Amino acid sequence: MIMPSPEVNFTASPFYNPILKNVVILATGGTIAGSGEAHKTLNYEPGALPIQDLLDSVPHLERVANCAGVQVSNLCSADITSEHWLTLATLINTLALREDVHGFVITHGTDTLDETSYFLNLVIKTDKPVVITGSMRPATAISADGPLNLYQSVALAANPEASGQGVMVVFAEGIYSGRDVQKVNTFKANAFDERDFGCLGYMRDSQAFFYTRSLKKHTTAAQFDVSTLVELPEVSVAYFHVDANPGILDYLATISKGIIIAGAGGGIYSKPWIDKVGELKNNNIPVVRCSRISSGITLKDSYIDLSANSIPCNSLVPQKARILLSLALTQTTGYEEIAAMFNEY
Numbered sequence: 297m298i299m300p301s302p303e304v305n306f307t308a309s310p311f312y313n314p315i316l317k318n319v320v321i322l323a324t325g326g327t328i329a330g331s332g333e334a335h336k337t338l339n340y341e342p343g344a345l346p347i348q349d350l351l352d353s354v355p356h357l358e359r360v361a362n363c364a365g366v367q368v369s370n371l372c373s374a375d376i377t378s379e380h381w382l383t384l385a386t387l388i389n390t391l392a393l394r395e396d397v398h399g400f401v402i403t404h405g406t407d408t409l410d411e412t413s414y415f416l417n418l419v420i421k422t423d424k425p426v427v428i429t430g431s432m433r434p435a436t437a438i439s440a441d442g443p444l445n446l447y448q449s450v451a452l453a454a455n456p457e458a459s460g461q462g463v464m465v466v467f468a469e470g471i472y473s474g475r476d477v478q479k480v481n482t483f484k485a486n487a488f489d490e491r492d493f494g495c496l497g498y499m500r501d502s503q504a505f506f507y508t509r510s511l512k513k514h515t516t517a518a519q520f521d522v523s524t525l526v527e528l529p530e531v532s533v534a535y536f537h538v539d540a541n542p543g544i545l546d547y548l549a550t551i552s553k554g555i556i557i558a559g560a561g562g563g564i565y566s567k568p569w570i571d572k573v574g575e576l577k578n579n580n581i582p583v584v585r586c587s588r589i590s591s592g593i594t595l596k597d598s599y600i601d602l603s604a605n606s607i608p609c610n611s612l613v614p615q616k617a618r619i620l621l622s623l624a625l626t627q628t629t630g631y632e633e634i635a636a637m638f639n640e641y
């Protein structure tokens with residue numbers, strides 16, 4: 297999905313205020329742009345409304361920042377692909393070079409927002425604030441949550457305190473790190489959390505209050521460069537469970553350059569899977585061991601992996617480990633180097 301350089305012009309707006317910061321809004325779709333039966337929260341079409349409708353739904357947004365909207369896509373986030381990720385990264389990395397661009401907001405469906413936020417956190421080359429948001433209720437629902445989420449995201453993107461914090465997610469008045477944010481509820485408006493690590497801070501109206509920061513490498517400190525890539529190495533996830541057929545790993549090896557195992561507990565799997573992981577290592581297909589549990593850490597474990605045939609994921613959930621392994625594979629297939637990245641990022 298190659299997107300020509302979009303027109304981003306802040307001064308064209310009749311509300312342009314030279315005192316305020318300039319924020320680019322990159323719209324990708326999701327429930328925040330969803331439309332359905334008046335007042336209902338179910339049975340709507342995500343990614344139905346254009347970016348201008350979303351901006352118009354926020355009262356007095358022009359008092360917070362000068363906004364310029366770019367429609368990157370208008371999709372349910374299940375249909376976001378790595379091509380969209382590469383497009384977003386290129387757009388942000390290019391626009392961030394402009395002196396008149398001070399921050400970015402991405403509107404996104406919530407179902408894969410945790411993946412997009414981690415990918416961008418690893419590949420964006422700017423300290424300017426990048427904030428991702430969405431909503432749980434469509435724009436047409438009673439008490440739609442999109443306008444407040446968007447208002448607070450624009451306020452955060454225009455806030456110099458948000459610089460250098462990596463990609464952030466603003467949702468239901470919380471500020472979360474793109475690395476650790478996770479969707480934890482299928483329908484409630486307060487659908488995001490940061491597992492054991494606490495959120496970075498809170499939003500109250502347009503004010504930001506920061507309390508912590510992520511210690512893991514991101515953005516300008518990260519080693520990944522996607523500027524010349526048109527696709528990412530394919531990495532698949534295998535979910536372990538009682539009686540899980542090890543043949544699934546054989547199949548995944550035919551379509552993947554690397555495999556993530558969502559293991560049980562601290563990232564464990566059965567003896568037939570242990571043998572299969574040994575075969576995969578011999579075939580030069582790196583396997584990363586994660587847990588199907590969404591908090592805690594997965595470490596080197598001689599019981600499950602005496603010959604160190606797999607790489608422990610440290611604290612990443614499988615869908616985020618998949619992104620790091622894919623980016624790692626753009627640079628190396630070396631187990632030691634990849635293992636170091638899982639401790640650094």
Ligand SMILES: NC(=O)C[C@H](N)C(=O)O
Pocket residue numbers: 325326327328342371372373374404405406407408430431432433
């Ligand atoms: N709340 C949402 O945004 C869910 C929607 N299905 C999406 O991810 O696009």
